[in-house]
Amino acid sequence: MTVAEAPVPVIEPEPAVEAEPETRQQGIAIICYSGELEKTWAAMILASTSASLGMTTKVFVTFWGLQTFVRDGRRVTGQNWMQKMLSIMSRPGIKHRKLSKMNFLGMGPWMMFKLAKQYGVSSPAELLEVAEMMGVEFVPCQMTMDMFGLTREDLLPGMGEPVGAASYLADVANGLSPIFI
């Protein structure tokens, strides 16, 4: 049998896969990218307020932002020396954020917290607690976890299943407003 005589395979058209109809949501999807104190503060204020307004609220935690959501006791994180060095040079945890400007070896944040107390402003750590209580979903970025050598045990217990960019964008496509902080 020559090649020309070989029967032509019939390719059956595959049935079209219909996208699951999802109900559009009202709410916000924050990308918590920065690990700086003032931006962490802004993200926590928006997250807790959004939940208070009854809006669906998700916080995708990535890059430097992921350092904020490491458990308080964890001092050195990562598997190799570079990852460990990173955590030593920039202490993880929401209580150890630095200001982007006028940090002055911790003097800046110290004054900031003093002023906050004086004016009845809740700290990022307090707002995080409230946000979690109000049902805000915190989702870590798998890629950043890999790159920084972080495990789920390193992260706060309230954090959800690690995801990638596509999951975030699916939420945006679904109606959540994107906010990048």
Place this chain on the structure above:
Amino acid sequence: MANIQVDARGLNCPMPIVKTAQAIKTVASGDTVEVLATDAGSVKDFAAWAKTTGNPMVEQTTDGGVFRFVLRKK
């Protein structure tokens, strides 16, 4: 007389709103929540909160720097 009172005096944004949102969850539909706040931004914020959540503001007074809001759970 409101069913529940939220004393948010001395608290700043966004805590008066957050505390109110938590309080309104504990009452039944038709019940009211009375909020006392000193945050000057709260006047506009509570109007926005009432509009967005659909829990109407039934009363609003000011007494020497203390703002009082009464909100009814929808």
